[in-house]
Structures are given as C-alpha cells and as structure tokens.
Amino acid sequence: MIRSELEHAIRAAARIMQANSIIVIGSQSILGTWSEDELPPLVTASPEVDMMPLSDDDSEALARRLDIAGEWSAFHQAHGFYIDGVGRSTATLPGGWEERLVDVEAVDFDGVRSFGLCLDPHDLCVAKVVAHREKDRAFVDALIVAGLIDPEVLLERLTVTERIDGISLDYAYGWLLDRVGANASTTASQGPTRSPGWEQPRDQRGRFEPVPQSEPEISL
Structure with missing residues (x-):
C-alpha cells in the first residue's frame, strides 16, 4: 500500500460513514507518519486498512456499513486494497495513545476534507x-x-x-x-548511544524526522 491509497481509503470510509474523521488503527496507519518510500517494503505489504469510529459505540454499525468496501468487494477488486471496520478491543494500546494520533488529511474530488487519525x-x-x-x-x-x-x-x-x-x-x-x-x-x-527516554523528533506535521546515521571512521 502507498500513502495515496491510504488517503483514498480515508475518503471512502468517511463517505460511507458520513463522518469527517475516522481512526486508522491497523498496520497501514504507519503511512500516516512516513511515506512508502521511507519505509521497509515489508511493513506496507498488507492490502487491509483497519478503521474504527471515534466512538466505540458505533463500531458494530461501522463494520456492517464498511462491508461495501471490505475484502472481496467490488471496491477491493477495483483498487487492490480494502477497508475493515473494527472496534477498540482489536488492539491493545498504551495509555495516552489518543493524544498521539497523527492526522492525515484526505480531500475528496468535490473539495470535502476528511481526516484519518493514524496511530503513533x-x-x-x-x-x-x-x-x-x-x-x-x-x-x-x-x-x-x-x-x-x-x-x-x-x-x-x-x-x-x-x-x-x-x-x-x-x-x-x-x-x-x-x-x-x-x-x-x-x-x-x-556511534554514541541515545539517552534513556529518547524519542525521534517530529516535524510540524507531527511526522517523525529521519534518524541521522553516524558515518564510520576510516583509518587512512
């Protein structure tokens, strides 16, 4: 999967759910922070985009409504990826995860903006x-x-x-x-080790910046 496909999935889910924001909780939420060019190919291999509503009370309704874009649907056959509606019990997450969500904006063909809130x-x-x-x-x-x-x-x-x-x-x-x-x-x-509690710096969009790699010393 590539970043533009994630944005497509966000737009489709937002239209289906008639909501402007939805949480992206599965492995492809990694594309909210890095593009496919910055990631190892293994981590973008899945064609599945797991999504859940902002309120877990709506998770069952979401799963049913997203069947139209689910596995083996016409949407899946046309685009090569699919959307799976899930609830919060799908993943075990650290405390405070909601405060670290990464926003991905997806603009529809008619200018309507929707947002996928991707896991840190x-x-x-x-x-x-x-x-x-x-x-x-x-x-x-x-x-x-x-x-x-x-x-x-x-x-x-x-x-x-x-x-x-x-x-x-x-x-x-x-x-x-x-x-x-x-x-x-x-x-x-x-080179030198990182200090305890070190975390990668983020840019203004909340995406992690690349980690500089030390060049090995060469004796001449």
Missing part, C-alpha cells in the same frame, strides 16, 4: 508486540532495523499498557529486551 508508530508497534504473532514481530523488527522505531521507547510504553495477560506481557518484555540488546550492539558499533 510506537503505539502501533506496542500493539504488534503484544499480539506476538510472527508477522507482527517481523513488522516491528523491520522498523527497528531501519532506525525508525526505538525498542527502548516501546518498553516504556509497554509499562503503561493495560489489558495484557501475564503470558503476553512476559513474551512482549522478553522479545523487546532482546531487541534493545541487539540495537545497543548495533548502535555501539556506529
């Missing part, structure tokens, strides 16, 4: 780590390796995440601690 990338990755499926771990790992996600920030967010059973929490902590160790080893070979 670190909040999205916490949900992926907690789900602990192989495809979710691969998604997060690709972003960590690309330098776009900091596993230490994920550990911090995990401490303020509720509704996690003990087994899932143990798996999530264990996997992230492994990634912190691997990331520290890589960073040590490239």
Whole structure:
C-alpha cells in the first residue's frame, strides 16, 4: 500500500460513514507518519486498512456499513486494497495513545476534507508486540532495523499498557529486551548511544524526522 491509497481509503470510509474523521488503527496507519518510500517494503505489504469510529459505540454499525468496501468487494477488486471496520478491543494500546494520533488529511474530488487519525508508530508497534504473532514481530523488527522505531521507547510504553495477560506481557518484555540488546550492539558499533527516554523528533506535521546515521571512521 502507498500513502495515496491510504488517503483514498480515508475518503471512502468517511463517505460511507458520513463522518469527517475516522481512526486508522491497523498496520497501514504507519503511512500516516512516513511515506512508502521511507519505509521497509515489508511493513506496507498488507492490502487491509483497519478503521474504527471515534466512538466505540458505533463500531458494530461501522463494520456492517464498511462491508461495501471490505475484502472481496467490488471496491477491493477495483483498487487492490480494502477497508475493515473494527472496534477498540482489536488492539491493545498504551495509555495516552489518543493524544498521539497523527492526522492525515484526505480531500475528496468535490473539495470535502476528511481526516484519518493514524496511530503513533510506537503505539502501533506496542500493539504488534503484544499480539506476538510472527508477522507482527517481523513488522516491528523491520522498523527497528531501519532506525525508525526505538525498542527502548516501546518498553516504556509497554509499562503503561493495560489489558495484557501475564503470558503476553512476559513474551512482549522478553522479545523487546532482546531487541534493545541487539540495537545497543548495533548502535555501539556506529556511534554514541541515545539517552534513556529518547524519542525521534517530529516535524510540524507531527511526522517523525529521519534518524541521522553516524558515518564510520576510516583509518587512512
């Protein structure tokens, strides 16, 4: 999926729901922060856009109404991606996630503006780590390796995440601690480590700025 397709999905969902804002909660919410050119191909591979209404009371109605643009629909066949209406119980997210949503504006052909409120990338990755499926771990790992996600920030967010059973929490902590160790080893070979609690700076649109990479020293 590419950014323009995400915007298309937002416009379509807004028209179907007759709402000007909708929350994008699935993996493709990552396109709210970075374009497809800035992301590893693995993380934009899914053709599914998970969306939910601002009020969870409307989630069942949303799911039914979005069937018109769902999997195997004429919309899916025409555009190569589809929309899935979900509720808040779909993902386990850190406290304060709603305050970190990233706005994506989508303008319709008649000038009507609608907004997709996309998950902050670190909040999205916490949900992926907690789900602990192989495809979710691969998604997060690709972003960590690309330098776009900091596993230490994920550990911090995990401490303020509720509704996690003990087994899932143990798996999530264990996997992230492994990634912190691997990331520290890589960073040590490239240059100075980041201070505790470091988060990537955002630009004026709320998107994360690229992380500068240290050039290795070369002895002549």
